[in-house]
Amino acid sequence: MTSHAAPTNATQAKDRLYAQLAGSLGRMSRAIGQTADLCEQLQIDLHAMRTFAGLDAAKFMTVAVQLNPEEADESVAEAETGS
Template sequence: MNAFHHSGNAPTNATQAKERLYSQLSGSLGRMARAIGQTADLCAQLQTDLHAMRTFAGLDAAKLMTVAAQLNPEDADTSRAE
């Protein structure tokens, strides 16, 4: 009779363990979904920052070339003649 009693409790314990594990899995998947969302947001921000850096670098290069041409006008004239 004792053997039947244990077999009756075993599925209940197994069911509880399974439900606990599914609950843990659910929490883990929720955290992972939030982390993926944050990663997507950070990637979008990185793309914006990289575009701004490209724009800034282009403007900075144009300023540098203008200053260089003003400081070395003879170099600019000879390069145009070639």
């Protein structure tokens, strides 16, 4: 008699399931890494959007002041008097 018995169907099934689990964990690890990279890129994009929105708002206010200079003067006067 040999000390090592031939693998049984249960042992083979267990080994197959562990291999599937290892593959699933590997895919999940890669997906988590990709998600982290995408979150980092999202932060960069959001910062760029804030910068763009600020610059666009400044341009809009500049044009508005040039189109309505008397309203701009009134707004400045109100801001200075606290009204």
